[in-house]
Amino acid sequence: MEQNKLPEIHTERLSFRRPEQSDWKEVSYLRTDKEVNKFVKRQACETKVKAIEFITNVNDKIDSGILLYWVITEKGSDQMLGSICLWKFSEDGKTAEVGYDLNPRFQGKGIMDESLKRIIELGFKNLNLNTIDAYTHEKNESSTKLLVRNGFIFLTGQKDEDNPQNTIYKLTK
Numbered sequence: 072m073e074q075n076k077l078p079e080i081h082t083e084r085l086s087f088r089r090p091e092q093s094d095w096k097e098v099s100y101l102r103t104d105k106e107v108n109k110f111v112k113r114q115a116c117e118t119k120v121k122a123i124e125f126i127t128n129v130n131d132k133i134d135s136g137i138l139l140y141w142v143i144t145e146k147g148s149d150q151m152l153g154s155i156c157l158w159k160f161s162e163d164g165k166t167a168e169v170g171y172d173l174n175p176r177f178q179g180k181g182i183m184d185e186s187l188k189r190i191i192e193l194g195f196k197n198l199n200l201n202t203i204d205a206y207t208h209e210k211n212e213s214s215t216k217l218l219v220r221n222g223f224i225f226l227t228g229q230k231d232e233d234n235p236q237n238t239i240y241k242l243t244k
Contacts, residue, residue, distance in 0.1 A: 087141035110208035
């Protein structure tokens, strides 16, 4: 991955951009809301300070070339609907993990499907990835359906050491 570069990307309906401090309310909500996080183990951002610290940390990691993280917006709007990222890049740069979240108000509208398709395309065509991994909670049916619909294959017998309730999926170029 080229350092200090976060490609601004678009789809028919959506735009993807770098997180900004003004996104702090949405970041706080997405990382703190019980419904959004019922299948995810991660650090909450209950306050403006913690949310801005998270955004600053993400941008530092983008600038260091170890993470690609986009805020998802509708074209013509700056409102954060969710996020999608590629991270945990292998040393050879051929494998990465995808992660995503979406405000429940925007779920069921194909937004994450459209986002994932675009990130897969970018990963394989622009970043030369061979494999994209995805970890999702075994009871997260929406995420599982999203991954399968986009060609990810369930890896039988592999477990997430950090969270045994996660299942692992893989998409190969």
